[in-house]
Amino acid sequence: MSSQNKSVSMAGPATADPQSDDSRAVLQVERRDFTQLVPENRPRVQRMRGFDECYTDIVDYIVRCTHRIWDERDVGLIYTHYTHNCVAYTTLGTMYDRETHIRDTIQRLVEMPDRRGMAQQVIWRGNDVDGFYTSHMTHGMGRHTEFGAMGKPTGRTFVTRTVAECMILENKIYKEWIVRDNMAQLVQLGIEPHAYAQAIAQAKFARGEEVFELSENRRLLGQYPPEAEADVSIAHTDTEAQLLRWLHHIYNKRLFGKIREIYASNCQWHGPLMRELLGPAAVLQQTMRLVALMPDCAFVPQHVCSVVSEEGGEKIALRWTLDGHHFGYGPLGAPTGYKLSVMGVTHFHIIDGKIVDEWVVYDELSMLVQLKLAALQAAK
Known part of the structure; x- marks a missing residue:
């Protein structure tokens, strides 16, 4: 079927008032x-x-x-x-x-x-x-x-x-x-990921690209602990604001036990490398797995939006970054100490105050490329 249909019957011309649209x-x-x-x-x-x-x-x-x-x-x-x-x-x-x-x-x-x-x-x-x-x-x-x-x-x-x-x-x-x-x-x-990442890093290095080093990612302000409350200024709804508070507690305050409170007992987790896992214990392990790679990381929400779901509850899309250093063991190899920055997007399905589904997307290849590029910079 061609989707380039030109005979669709349309409503009248748009007006300047955006409020009369029915999002449902x-x-x-x-x-x-x-x-x-x-x-x-x-x-x-x-x-x-x-x-x-x-x-x-x-x-x-x-x-x-x-x-x-x-x-x-x-x-x-x-x-x-x-x-x-x-x-x-x-x-x-x-x-x-x-x-x-x-x-x-x-x-x-x-x-x-x-x-x-x-x-x-x-x-x-x-x-x-x-x-x-x-x-x-x-x-x-x-x-x-x-x-x-x-x-x-x-x-x-x-x-x-x-x-x-x-x-x-x-x-x-x-x-x-x-x-x-x-x-x-x-x-x-x-x-083979390491060889492929090395080739990308060498091409970037030849073009003069560099990994930009930051000494402070603002997770800790001076000698103070992480901020007690999340910044929810980007939220548009109460559910979005609550989600930002939950994630601040988990990622920035390292209160991973919060996961058992906010995820449904039968939750599903869909993650990188197409992993498909069930239950809060699996979510906790995968969350800690990412933070363990860069244990000084700061979690920064960039954008959030949501829709009321036909399946019940709400679905929320959150774009975020993690900034820190490769200080921990994991799939990228032994710690190198090099700077790492992760851009990710997560879709959540929340019903009755519990997360029942989470789809999280970030790219371990891009992280590996950053480490290879940093090593080339250090060797020059």
Whole structure:
């Protein structure tokens, strides 16, 4: 089915009042098949001033345009869906212009020609006057059949998780954060991570890129303990504020026992390397596993938004960073003491005051690249 429908019946022209939109009418991903997410004859249920006629709400927009660009191979739609100076922050580097987006997309499509990105969730906030923010989680799956950045094709299949967070106004994405679990893909394809990370680090080093060292990450102010209360100024709802308080206690105050209080006894945890775990004990172990790698880290929430879920409760998307140093043992090898910075996105499902599902995405490959690059800097 082509999603480039031009005969969709639309509501009247948008007005400047963003408050009359009914967010409950906006599509949710989890319970719908693909054809329901990119409908052919659905009336526009949300004002979309400046958006192409085929988009009926913001979830339809982000799912449909991603499909058109990546699955239908209409890469040139990036010209009408991204600003010329769109900045995209990824775990392995930053893209500063639209042409780089296009080149990167073509290269990825050629290397993994049967790759498909399956939308799993879209959590969003905003309107067509102030702009929209979307947090779009996908499962990318396919087979490595062509030469490319990963070298000789292995013929192996893979599935990996990605979250793309976009700021959008009048049909164009003008800022994007892409968190892709590249390490999961490498492992499944049988590519040795250290050698691959070393090659990326050497290319960055040759371009003059450096790991920027900070002596203070502000988790501890002087000789004081971590701040007693979380900064909840970015929250829009009481549930978002409560989540920020919980995470501050867990990550910054190191009160890991809090996990037993706030996670449901039957919670599910979906993490990097496509790990699928059950129960608060597993969540506690995986949380401590990350902090143990960089035990001086500071957890800083960057953006939060939420939607009321058709499945009950609320779903919340949180983009965050961890900054610290590689002082601990773990999958990256023996401690090096080098600076580490992690960008991640987590989707939470909260029902009756308990976290019942958590999808956390960050990239261990990007962490390994940082360590290799720091070692090259130290040796020069």
